[in-house]
Amino acid sequence: MSVAINIEKVVKRFGKDTVIDGLSLDVKPGEFFTLLGPSGCGKTTLLRMIIGFNSIEGGQIKVDGKVINDIPTNKRNMGMVFQNYAIFPHMTVKDNIAFGLKNRKVSKDEIEKKVDEILKIVKIDHLKDRKPQNLSGGQQQRIALARAIVIHPEVLLMDEPLSNLDAKLRIEMRNAIKQIQQQMGITTVYVTHDQEEALAVSDRIAVMNGGVIQQIDTPKQIYQRPANTFVSTFIGLSNIMNGVIDSNDNGNSIVRIGNYKFQMNNIKKDTGSNIPVKVSVRPEEFIINKETQEGIPVTVKNSVFLGVATHYFVVTNEGQEMEVIQNSDLGELIPNGSKIHLKLQVQKVNVFSADGSKTFIDREVRL
Template sequence: MSISIKCENVLKKYGENIVIPDLNLEIKNGEFFTLLGPSGCGKTTLLRMIAGFNSIEGGTISFNDKVINEMAPGKRNIGMVFQNYAVFPHLTVKENVAFGLQNRKVPKDEITKRVDEMIKLVKIEEYKDRLPENLSGGQQQRVALARAIVINPDVLLMDEPLSNLDAKLRIEMRNVIKEIQNEIGITTVYVTHDQEEAMAVSDRIAVMKLGIIQQIGTPQEVYQRPANIFVASFIGGTNVLSCNAITKDGKNHVSFSHAYEEDMENLKVNINSDKIPVKVSVRPEEFIIVESGEGIEATVTSSIFLGINTHYFAELETGEKVEIIQESTVEKIMSPGTKIGLKVKKHKINVFDSEGEINYTKGDAHEV
């Protein structure tokens, strides 16, 4: 049975050091929810509070509206998967998977049935009699995943489970994890600092910074309409330009240079001033390369050809440096020193206040 999880005014501190000041969060029944952020942002601390491994200095954490602050970890019916696998080296695959069921005094016939079902689900049947030393990292992580969910937990907690795997295995295992979570429908809380991983597996993402949630949303929402510059820069990376918002003929415009501006009918605020400074987030794929003399003047400084896309790095006339991603074509790749113009896909970009804390942009990020 899956559950919903609610955190209300949660406080975590070590002595006088406040790690999580006042956190509110609700995770839906059966949801794959990811806590994402840089090292030290409090994501693992929060996960361990949900698990019962860390104390709670204030507020409440509830499973299905039942407060669990004082409940022992063993009573919370959780499954845990760690980054170091934590499989028992002296036990075979099937013995590892059976361990939690044996501790719960499940009948032997039932253990055999559930272990067989689980190792089949995670696709490690052929390794069931092997010891962990004879398994790859990905195979060991499948064992850890099977052991965590064979006990039918109410919630699955995963702390950086793929960080010890190489790039190819990470992609393979994140697909395995998402497929299994979809199949069994278990509420999952996943911790990672890898934004691509978070985007690939999550129903919703909470982006954290210094113990504070900056934004909660679907991968698409967080990527396309980030709440602030921190989120925009952490999710996918972006170019942040210093521009001006202006009013012309009663309409909002953003001025990118003395020769290039775009009307922005999708701003939440009316610019009741001749000019106010703003920060504009332009993701690399949101630039349009045009002829020199149009748009923002720029000079190509280098390029990287990656098959389907070419990444260009350029310096703007303002001295700002930007990255541009363009779909590769049969045309020759531009060499360093090439003068170009840049325009933007105005319905995709995000306009923030001068501090980068408030997103002035509204609506879906689609081209009209």
């Protein structure tokens, strides 16, 4: 049976430095929950608080409704997968996976049964008698994953588990991890700084910065409706432009970027009018207009053809550089130096306060 994790106003200090100050979040039973953020944002610190490697200076962490603050690490019934695998080079694959079971005094026959089962789940049963040094990075990571879950933990914790693998192996392993997690149904907390990885594996994502949660949401909502400009620019690519909400009548608004005006029907009703804003547009949300002068005037500086899509690097009349992505089937390559105008897929545009700290989009109005 899967368990919930409830983190309530936790505090972590290192000496006089407070790294996490009153952070709260809830992980649902059986959920694949990812902590995502730049280096030093506090995500690994929080993970180590959950497993017991770091002390807790304030607040509570509960697993299945029980406070675990003072429970020793070895009594928390959690599995951990580390960035550097942390497998024993002198042991065979089978012995590495059996290590935790032996420490728990499980019978020899039961160990044999459990190890054989997990070897098949992680698809390395044909390697069980080999030593780790004779295996690839992806195979070693499967050993680490198998060792963590063979003990049937209540919670699985993973700290940057794919960062030492090459690009192709990362994709293969993230798919395997997600599939195995769904098959086992273990409540999982996963740490990464890789945005694409987080989008690919997560049920929900908590985006962190400076020890503070910026947004908790599904991958789709995080990408399409970021809570602020930090999330907008950290997850994928975003072009951030200065704009103005000229009018706002019950959520039907006129937004302006320079001389280009467009209507939006999903601005929050209490936002106000005649206020400066930041307008966030992802590269694929522009519509290139070569026929008329409607839109944001730009000059094409350079282009990169990447098969399915062409990436244009443009500059506005004010000198702001932006990136535009267009389906390669939509016409001939636009020459460098061309003057074009950019319209927007306005239903996908995000509008933030002038300081970028909050969104003005009413999320009840769906895409």
